[in-house]
Amino acid sequence: MKLFDVYPLYNVTPVSAKGIVVTDDKGQKYLDFYGGHAVISIGHSHPHYVRRIKEQLDHIGFYSNAVQNPLQLELAAKIGELSGCEDYNLFLCNSGAEANENALKLASFHNGKTRVIAFKNGFHGRTSAAVATTDNEKINAPLNKQQKTTILPFDDIDAFKAEIVKDDVCSVIIETIQGVGGLDEPSAEFFKNVAELCKENGVVLIADEVQSGYGRSGKFFAFQHYNIKPDIITIAKGMGNGFPVGGVLIQEEIKASFGLLGTTFGGNHLACAASLAVLEVIHDEQLIKNAANLYTYFVEKAAEIPAVKRVKGKGLMLGLEFDFEVAELRKKLIHNQFMFTGGAKDKHVLRVLPALNITKENLDTFFTALKAEL
Numbered sequence: 539m540k541l542f543d544v545y546p547l548y549n550v551t552p553v554s555a556k557g558i559v560v561t562d563d564k565g566q567k568y569l570d571f572y573g574g575h576a577v578i579s580i581g582h583s584h585p586h587y588v589r590r591i592k593e594q595l596d597h598i599g600f601y602s603n604a605v606q607n608p609l610q611l612e613l614a615a616k617i618g619e620l621s622g623c624e625d626y627n628l629f630l631c632n633s634g635a636e637a638n639e640n641a642l643k644l645a646s647f648h649n650g651k652t653r654v655i656a657f658k659n660g661f662h663g664r665t666s667a668a669v670a671t672t673d674n675e676k677i678n679a680p681l682n683k684q685q686k687t688t689i690l691p692f693d694d695i696d697a698f699k700a701e702i703v704k705d706d707v708c709s710v711i712i713e714t715i716q717g718v719g720g721l722d723e724p725s726a727e728f729f730k731n732v733a734e735l736c737k738e739n740g741v742v743l744i745a746d747e748v749q750s751g752y753g754r755s756g757k758f759f760a761f762q763h764y765n766i767k768p769d770i771i772t773i774a775k776g777m778g779n780g781f782p783v784g785g786v787l788i789q790e791e792i793k794a795s796f797g798l799l800g801t802t803f804g805g806n807h808l809a810c811a812a813s814l815a816v817l818e819v820i821h822d823e824q825l826i827k828n829a830a831n832l833y834t835y836f837v838e839k840a841a842e843i844p845a846v847k848r849v850k851g852k853g854l855m856l857g858l859e860f861d862f863e864v865a866e867l868r869k870k871l872i873h874n875q876f877m878f879t880g881g882a883k884d885k886h887v888l889r890v891l892p893a894l895n896i897t898k899e900n901l902d903t904f905f906t907a908l909k910a911e912l
């Protein structure tokens with residue numbers, strides 16, 4: 539059997555990884571400024587993470603959601619404590635798309651409505667309801683096009699007001715900082731207005747923090763830069779540091795009932811152990827503070843490079859905007875400098891999404907390599 543050929547691949551075969559270093563099958567070491575697409579939050583193979591998962595495996599790796607699992611309660615309490623979102627309830631699943639799929643369904647169960655407002659260049663995953671909120675024709679099958687979705691631009695509050703008052707609007711889904719799109723963010727004022735208008739009109743506000751959450755923006759959640767309170771928050775990527783896990787944080791007034799949501803694998807013992815290990819490291823090593831501090835350093839270093847038009851993003855969810863397309867530059871960084879970086883839908887943006895425990899020295903190395911290739 540061959541593989542279903544959907545990924546254009548770089549010719550690199552990683553076989554081990556530690557911290558920010560990924561080693562391939564020929565022994566070549568690469569510096570990982572991509573974090574496997576914003577997934578590696580505490581560094582590859584962090585010793586505490588490895589130990590906790592191994593210990594869990596020695597006890598029990600999986601049982602279904604039909605029995606008590608105290609690790610889920612511990613995880614919910616820890617996310618609440620570290621994020622300050624104690625007054626939410628947690629539903630555990632396996633990926634970012636699944637988290638958003640459940641969030642969109644939940645909103646519709648809650649208010650009985652059907653239409654979703656989403657934003658231009660957003661990305662919320664590839665399951666049915668989630669993919670329908672994406673304005674990328676290529677990834678929407680005819681089946682997905684049946685869903686009622688309205689895609690609006692950021693920062694056009696009049697267009698938003700005109701839609702939100704229509705009585706079929708169920709939810710608004712928004713990436714606080716756009717990932718795949720290329721690090722665009724709406725203004726603080728737009729965010730505030732969106733949150734207020736959702737409340738006024740009985741529309742559920744879903745913050746997609748799949749990429750921007752878990753400390754990557756320099757706060758636990760990126761929406762916390764704006765002093766708003768979404769009704770539902772979705773998480774995944776950095777949550778498991780590579781272990782497939784996702785979650786939906788749900789405000790108290792959205793009520794649960796038996797059978798409303800469900801999953802076979804979500805919240806299993808191993809996934810909880812991995813997620814707890816990540817939170818313990820984030821807390822003990824003060825990684826959110828590190829992400830916030832390194833942002834300032836990154837901006838200073840980027841200012842030394844005339845070709846950089848703009849630094850986009852927050853914390854360690856970053857983009858460098860150039861006035862040329864960056865595909866060739868990314869190839870050079872991999873093959874000449876042995877460095878992974880990310881691309882975006884906006885082809886002029888080079889994405890930098892490293893583990894949250896990188897250092898100033900790592901950033902110095904990154905900028906030296908970048909200068910050499912420009």
Ligand SMILES: Cc1ncc(COP(=O)(O)O)c(C=O)c1O
Binds near residue numbers: 634662718749
């Ligand atoms: C903001 C955002 N939401 C959802 C997803 C989908 O997550 P997953 O690939 O885990 O389904 C992604 C993935 O890139 C994302 O960046």
